[in-house]
Amino acid sequence: MKKIVTGLLALTVIGLLIELAVVQAKKIGNTQGYEPDQPIPFSHKIHAGENKIDCRYCHFASERGRIAGIPPTQLCMNCHDQIRKDSPEIGKLREAIASQRPVAWVRVHELPAFVYFNHSEHVRGGVNCQQCHGPVESMTRMRQHSSLTMGWCLNCHRDMGNAPPHDVKTATGGDCARCHY
């Protein structure tokens, strides 16, 4: 009897360890929820939420190119030349322009180098920014909302009908080198 209990106990422990390992392994490289401190506590909540500034006013490149881009500092000054110009945080922007050293923001969303993602075809294709980036208009500090893993990409594309197993509908939808090159 004692032997059986010990055996069962051992099996449970081993099982738990394996499950832990699998759960941990699945997290490797997954940065969902990443929410780093930024050199300037910029709030998307104030800008995009309360003041309802269109995302594409600052992230204008998202319609045209591969990356949405950090807006040029001068673009911030379009408004902040007038608004809250005495704030010490705005002072950091002025300082950056004066010293010709751009603000070193901490990158939140980062895909591995072997993934090619193009914002413009998604934005022009009518995908809402929030669909991937979450409720940005309510974030005081920017947070990675989605997992940005390949499975996450494919789930959405499957729903749209242009990823395996439905990829016959659109050319090249499910090809590896659609994104990996």
Place this chain on the structure above:
Amino acid sequence: MPLLKAPLLEWPRDWKVTMDDKTKEAPQYWQSIEGQSVSGTDEFPSGFVEEMFDVVNAKKSRREFLTILGFSVAIPTLTSCNKIPVTKALGFLNREEGTVPGVANWYASTCGGCEAACGLLVKTREGRPIKVEGNPESPHSRGGVCAVGQATVLSLYDSSRFVQPLAEGKPTTWAAIDGRIPELLRTANSQGKIVLITGRVSSPSTLAVIAKFRAKYPNFEHIPYEPFSYSALFESFEKTHGLRSIPEYSLSDVETLVAVGADFLGSWYGPVAFAKDYSAQRDVNKRKGAMLRHVQVEALMSVAGSNADLRVPVAAGEEALVLVALLREISKLSGRSIESPAVQMDGRLLATVRTIAADLWKAKGKSLVLSGSNRVDDQMAVNAINELLGNIGRSVKLMPAVDVAVASDSRFENLVSDMVGGKVSALLSIDANPGYAYYAPERWKNGVSKVPLQISFAEARNETSKSAHYICPGNHFLESWNDHALGGGKYGLTQPTIQPLRATRMFQESLLRWAGETLDYYDFIRSHWKAHIFPRQKRQLLFEGFWSQAVHDGGIDVGAASNAKAAFKDPRLTLDSAKSEGLDLILYQKTGIRDGRHANNPWLHELPDPITKVTWDNYAQLSPETASKIGVKTGDMIALQKGNINLSLPVLVQPGLGGNTVAVAVGYGRTECGKAGLGVGKNAYPFVVFAGGEYQRIQRGVQLTKVSGHYELALTQTHHVMEGRDLVREVNKAEALSTKTAVHSAEKGQPSMWPEHKPGENRWGMAIDLSKCTGCSACVISCQAENNVPVVGREEVLKRREMHWIRLDRYYSGSESNPSVVHQPILCQHCENAPCETVCPVLATVHSSDGLNQQVYNRCVGTRYCANNCPYKVRRFNWFDYSHDDAWGRMALNPDIVVRSRGVMEKCSFCIQRIQEGRLKAKKEGRKVAEGDFKVACQQSCPSDAIVFGDLADPNSEVSKLLEHQKGYQLLEELNVRPRVSFLPKVRNPL
């Protein structure tokens, strides 16, 4: 239980694996002398198997091995536990208009890689130039750019470039330089002569800057210096036509072309412009049967010679004899006698010359004779021949030498004498490196030691800047403004595509400052154009419009200044027919390294020479006959000796090299340059002779002795050999036109073991015309730049680990003494039934719906099964993490392509990033991707339009039409892998 019987594939009865009769008669091809004798029996060369296991040096004890093993397990485990690194994202402070992050901008410019000044389109990403391509709208080069031009983008990010001005070796500022140097120059002006040595200057504005400088310091002389000058060519027109002229050659109406020792498709004059017309004139299909005939008489086996219909190998010293003999024959045919010395030559050679002369005479007015010689008498003979044939004014246009300062060898020689005599008080140098390339280094050193003020404008450290007191580093051409007179009213503009990376300054700007001018060089060019070039045209009324158009197009054609009419004067020719003991030495420029100025560019060092297929070295080429006479093989060391000049070099036995000749490339053996070029090869410039007013690159009476030692040359010609199968095909002109002779061998429609792929919306394919490919290798460097292909170095090339995605296989056929050559670009064939795909255990190489064979780097675990199973040997394995850690060099990387890491297989992707870009462009415009939306990198750079890429699903695309060509064939059709790359055979036009 009964055994399940596997269904037998039913083979059609009439299907044969054997070749048809036509191919049995085809010439036997071989790639190297060694390969010819062993014909593939030596499956692994000696030491190859051992080498395979040499990743961790095998001579380790068991204990050491275990230590290494332990570490190699522990390191990845530990490193993978690290948290994901924090990355910083930097935005622009102020966005330049037109720059969108992630979107490329293109600028038209003019190449500064050599004197040819081809038109360029420069691709920039986030303000960094990352690729140059030929500008199809350039009136001068008309698209395409050579290997050297492609590689200039890497030179821009050369980390050995000067970062700031130096005074007596100490860092200083431009303000300090500008404060000090005018004063020193004033003193120098009163004490002696101020000399500026440059390369060839074809920039009207630079010449105007130099004139300003001269006005300030009247005791001044400008001496252009080119180690491989065209001094005799330019001089000869003055003697025969009374006109100092820069000739403009045009093959667009030529039917017979005879080149004597001129590698016009490799390094002579302007290879890109030549290749464009050459391939168009030889396109027997498009021209409905007409085809240019090319005869090459030469000692060296050159790129041009390898394409000739008739190639006559002669000893280097015989090239001059052939020219005079040709002149005598033409003069006989034309009935106009021209005084020329009697020629004594071999009867068979004379008979060949007669045949060539008769062929030229048949095509009079539509022919061209070229010579690469730097003897004025040789060039005068060529002028006389062209005159008698009525070619002057047609294929040879005499453009008056305005706005151009070309090198004159005798003037440079006088300068060195003046320096030795202490008459030169200041020496300024830019783009010229006599400290390395001058034939008598001791004399140069002696001369330099007597010049009290030396200023160098060099971009990077070189032999001439070594002794300079002041270094005032100039900009790379991609950081500069400049203009170029291209002859006949054509002007090119160079515009900066990036801010200067370091505290450097255009040398013209320095000269303007020191001459007391306040204009910067950009404004100076504009004012010069406004005064001198703008008035010569009528299309634009306002200068601003004219200027914007010129900047946008990368140049402008203001209409031809008249094709100068010049009266022909009979030349008085002399001939050096003295017998000499020993061999004839010919110095030549390699396609990549040229005269040595690009010696710090690793891409060009690793580019296999189009003919010899050697990387990273220079060597002494001997013909098989000469080599066996001396008793040497490839890799043996020999010593060349003439007078007190000695040089020991490894031998390379080169089929087709002229008898009694040894050929050595210059440009190697640099002693002062960055780490890539330092100590690579040996300097052969000391063998140059100054004779008859010019620097002679052919030296007679060189003694050759075998010395001990062996040096393994990093040859790629024996790598990836396809074991003597039927890979290159050739036909003559008549066969090409006949509808009967098909070169297809295996029949199409073999049964396949695999299910057919579902046809996608597009089916990408490529057609390569072997008849147009000249072997120039521009595609290799273009691909390297586009796809972040690493450089591996000499040691790794020796281990067959070069990484080029496209290679040029060079096949010989016929005798060793004078073989015919075919160049064949080989890249991934994107097979329908790809053998690599079936063996990959992790599905890292798969077929896409548009027919590409895709390599998925992030899936690859590096089993290398695919490479083993590839019949074309086009897959490349990353044995190491190849160095991309140079902070400057990294900037040349294409951000749209991942840098592959160690343990990953890679290969040609048909430039998937360009396909995607074209597709995206079409998608945004709401249409299907069409022909012309994009071009793949090799296709874009090809100066002779040999590569055509497109959509096979579109029956009207150019590639579809070429594929239907009945002479088209695919490689190893009998394997039934169904490649997506198709070849058209080499067409020859024999005499």
